[in-house]
Amino acid sequence: MLLREVEYARPASVQDAVRLLGEHEGARALAGGQTLINVMKARVASPDVLVDLNDLEELKGIELGPDGTLEIGAMATYSDVIDSAEARARPILGEVCAQIADVQVRNRGTVGGNVCSNDPTNHLPPLLVALAATMTVAGKGRERVVPAQEFFLGVYMTAVGSGELLTKVSLPAGKNDGFASVAIGADGTCIVSAAASQNGGGPRIAIGCVDAVPVLVEPGSTDADTVRQAVRDAELNPPDDVHASADYRRHLAEVLAVRAVEEAVKGR
Ligand SMILES: Cc1cc2nc3c(=O)[nH]c(=O)nc-3n(C[C@H](O)[C@H](O)[C@H](O)COP(=O)(O)OP(=O)(O)OC[C@H]3O[C@@H](n4cnc5c(N)ncnc54)[C@H](O)[C@@H]3O)c2cc1C
Numbered sequence: 484m485l486l487r488e489v490e491y492a493r494p495a496s497v498q499d500a501v502r503l504l505g506e507h508e509g510a511r512a513l514a515g516g517q518t519l520i521n522v523m524k525a526r527v528a529s530p531d532v533l534v535d536l537n538d539l540e541e542l543k544g545i546e547l548g549p550d551g552t553l554e555i556g557a558m559a560t561y562s563d564v565i566d567s568a569e570a571r572a573r574p575i576l577g578e579v580c581a582q583i584a585d586v587q588v589r590n591r592g593t594v595g596g597n598v599c600s601n602d603p604t605n606h607l608p609p610l611l612v613a614l615a616a617t618m619t620v621a622g623k624g625r626e627r628v629v630p631a632q633e634f635f636l637g638v639y640m641t642a643v644g645s646g647e648l649l650t651k652v653s654l655p656a657g658k659n660d661g662f663a664s665v666a667i668g669a670d671g672t673c674i675v676s677a678a679a680s681q682n683g684g685g686p687r688i689a690i691g692c693v694d695a696v697p698v699l700v701e702p703g704s705t706d707a708d709t710v711r712q713a714v715r716d717a718e719l720n721p722p723d724d725v726h727a728s729a730d731y732r733r734h735l736a737e738v739l740a741v742r743a744v745e746e747a748v749k750g751r
Pocket of ligand 1: 511512513514515516517518519520536557558582583584585588591592593594595596597598599600602604605606607643647648649650670671672673
């Protein structure tokens with residue numbers, strides 16, 4: 484289906500992008516376009532103005548701070564992350580990006596687009612919650628930092644408000660991370676995913692595809708029975724659809740949480 488007529492702007496600075504997004508109520512940021520253009524073609528979304536972020540070099544950087552904090556610009560693609568020497572400071576990130584779809588999607592899809600679309604089946608939302616990432620959101624004349632577990636609000640809904648832009652994702656130092664998923668075919672959409680991080684204290688586990696937002700579980704121990712029980716105690720109410728029943732997804736959540744924790748404990 485052809486796109487509905489839409490205004491198009493290609494700002495040269497984050498400031499200009501924020502101004503354009505604030506000026507037009509129906510404006511939407513355009514990153515890799517892998518999700519947005521498809522939903523526009525299907526007429527599920529009909530923005531009046533597309534604010535294309537692809538000229539904003541300041542959003543494409545991947546930097547490692549002296550304290551080991553990794554900062555990933557919202558417009559870094561999955562391929563940028565996979566190829567980045569700096570991103571190897573948190574190896575799980577590149578490993579999970581390499582599992583997303585195919586090379587075309589990885590070359591165009593961006594970290595910012597992945598989290599801002601908050602499709603519950605996407606790989607990065609549970610990973611970033613488990614890794615205790617923070618998201619920097621810029622608005623007119625202000626910037627705020629949102630913890631990942633408060634960033635995801637609902638299906639396709641995040642803490643990025645109208646007139647705002649996600650500029651970067653920051654990750655604290657750490658190497659003890661794990662990710663496990665069951666997907667529809669190799670490198671396909673996840674049916675259930677689990678990410679775990681064991682970098683001081685008990686493990687942080689985030690389960691994807693079982694709710695509108697990643698479900699954070701903190702069992703206090705890496706013992707497999709304790710992890711399973713903690714997932715059971717979360718009383719998940721996952722969708723029941725053509726790919727898996729709710730019961731099967733609950734079962735997968737337990738199994739994958741244990742696998743992700745085992746991987747995190749081994750470290751890299
Ligand atoms: C065939 C196919 C298979 C896929 N399989 C997977 C998969 O297995 N796992 C997975 O995780 N993903 C998968 N995806 C989704 C893919 O990763 C998308 O690229 C991603 O979800 C959206 O990223 P994008 O850069 O294309 O964003 P866009 O489509 O450009 O934008 C998505 C949304 O985010 C908003 N947005 C983008 N950037 C910002 C920003 N900086 N600030 C504020 N709002 C912003 C846009 O306005 C829009 O609402 C698949 C996509 C395709 C086409």
